Amino acid sequence: MQIKKLSLENFRNYEKEEFSFSPGLNILFGKNAQGKTNCAEAVFYLCTGSSLRIRHDRQLIRAGAPRARIAAVAENRYGEVSIEAEIGENSREIRVNGNKIAKNAELLGNINSVFFSPGELRLIQDGPDERRRFLNLSLSQLSRSYYTALLRYNRIVEQRNALLKDRDVSLVLETLPLWDEQLCLYAARVVAARMEFTARLAPLAVETHAFLTDGAERLSLGMDKVYEGDEEEIAAQLRREMQGAYERDLRLGFTGVGPHRDDLKISIGGMDAKGYASQGQARTAALALKLAELEIFKERAGEYPVLILDDVMSELDLPRRKKLVSRLQGVQTIITCTHAERVLYGKDCNKIRIAGGKIIR
Numbered sequence: 001m002q003i004k005k006l007s008l009e010n011f012r013n014y015e016k017e018e019f020s021f022s023p024g025l026n027i028l029f030g031k032n033a034q035g036k037t038n039c040a041e042a043v044f045y046l047c048t049g050s051s052l053r054i055r056h057d058r059q060l061i062r063a064g065a066p067r068a069r070i071a072a073v074a075e076n077r078y079g080e081v082s083i084e085a086e087i088g089e090n091s092r093e094i095r096v097n098g099n100k101i102a103k104n105a106e107l108l109g110n111i112n113s114v115f116f117s118p119g120e121l122r123l124i125q126d127g128p129d130e131r132r133r134f135l136n137l138s139l140s141q142l143s144r145s146y147y148t149a150l151l152r153y154n155r156i157v158e159q160r161n162a163l164l165k166d167r168d169v170s171l172v173l174e175t176l177p178l179w180d181e182q183l184c185l186y187a188a189r190v191v192a193a194r195m196e197f198t199a200r201l202a203p204l205a206v207e208t209h210a211f212l213t214d215g216a217e218r219l220s221l222g223m224d225k226v227y228e229g230d231e232e233e234i235a236a237q238l239r240r241e242m243q244g245a246y247e248r249d250l251r252l253g254f255t256g257v258g259p260h261r262d263d264l265k266i267s268i269g270g271m272d273a274k275g276y277a278s279q280g281q282a283r284t285a286a287l288a289l290k291l292a293e294l295e296i297f298k299e300r301a302g303e304y305p306v307l308i309l310d311d312v313m314s315e316l317d318l319p320r321r322k323k324l325v326s327r328l329q330g331v332q333t334i335i336t337c338t339h340a341e342r343v344l345y346g347k348d349c350n351k352i353r354i355a356g357g358k359i360i361r
């Protein structure tokens with residue numbers, strides 16, 4: 001997959017600009033606060049329909065402008081695809097090949113992307129939310145049915161949590177089994193997909209991590225919760241566990257069992273990474289996970305996604321930077337950094353200098 005052209009209108013600090021990307025390495029460089037990350041964010045938005053940085057789309061609109069527009073021409077293995085997003089104060093419209101889409105699910109999979117920024121250290125060091133987000137983001141791009149199951153699951157959990165706070169306990173106890181029937185079907189789809197994904201992710205990440213550290217430390221990972229069997233059996237297991245947890249759920253007022261509580265456990269050298277990994281260890285482990293993710297996309301979708309490396313180069317030492325770059329053959333990569341080092345990227349990469357929301361030509 002590759003993005004050939006990206007145009008931004010009233011997006012963040014861009015008034016109007018058009019980028020041409022090459023199929024290999026693209027380096028967006030310039031001083032701080034000039035619009036490098038904004039450009040990377042626009043690419044990610046067209047891939048996923050969301051931004052990693054914000055909750056409200058309106059922050060994407062250039063201050064003082066009524067709406068923002070992002071458009072790209074890309075190519076995936078089925079041919080050329082154009083994607084366009086118009087973002088207004090309270091609404092947005094996304095078109096794929098000129099057709100307005102009704103649901104975000106229809107956007108996913110057109111252009112896949114893997115995003116890596118220094119913030120991704122949270123993946124290793126923080127609580128389970130970040131790791132579930134990682135799984136959800138990957139799997140949603142790879143499978144619309146995962147995305148849809150996840151949305152429905154989350155909606156039912158929310159409603160179930162509201163129900164658990166109802167004072168009419170006998171009514172709640174009567175209603176819960178009905179809810180849980182549906183809930184467990186979606187939950188099982190989510191769980192099964194995650195299991196399959198992590199079963200492949202783990203060996204890839206371990207291998208990549210050994211490559212990055214010259215085998216000095218061993219990474220290991222897997223889901224913390226054990227589920228047995230196929231989707232149907234997983235649903236049955238969840239139903240039993242949910243029933244067993246009615247009393248506790250009622251007492252606490254929220255749903256304590258299910259994939260919204262599961263975690264991807266990561267350990268480095270036998271120690272739980274969360275709470276123990278140093279900055280350097282976390283950085284390398286996060287990078288290994290992202291590179292493994294890249295390979296899974298290649299296997300599942302049949303081609304590499306667009307890789308966005310936002311500000312990560314400066315954080316890695318030279319040997320790791322070189323190792324990273326050596327892995328990017330055949331991957332369209334958009335790198336943001338303050339200095340485009342020639343030693344690292346060679347002279348063939350596409351360098352784009354950015355200042356004040358403009359390309360300096």
Ligand SMILES: Nc1ncnc2c1ncn2[C@@H]1O[C@H](COP(=O)(O)OP(=O)(O)O)[C@@H](O)[C@H]1O
Nearest residue numbers: 012013032033034035036037038059061062063
């Ligand atoms: N909605 C917006 N309207 C105008 N400017 C914005 C908007 N959102 C962000 N900016 C500006 O964009 C700049 C940051 O750009 P960014 O791409 O994060 O910088 P960097 O080049 O360091 O990656 C800041 O100066 C910020 O004020």
Ligand SMILES: [Mg+2]
Nearest residue numbers: 036037311336
């Ligand atoms: Mg930046």
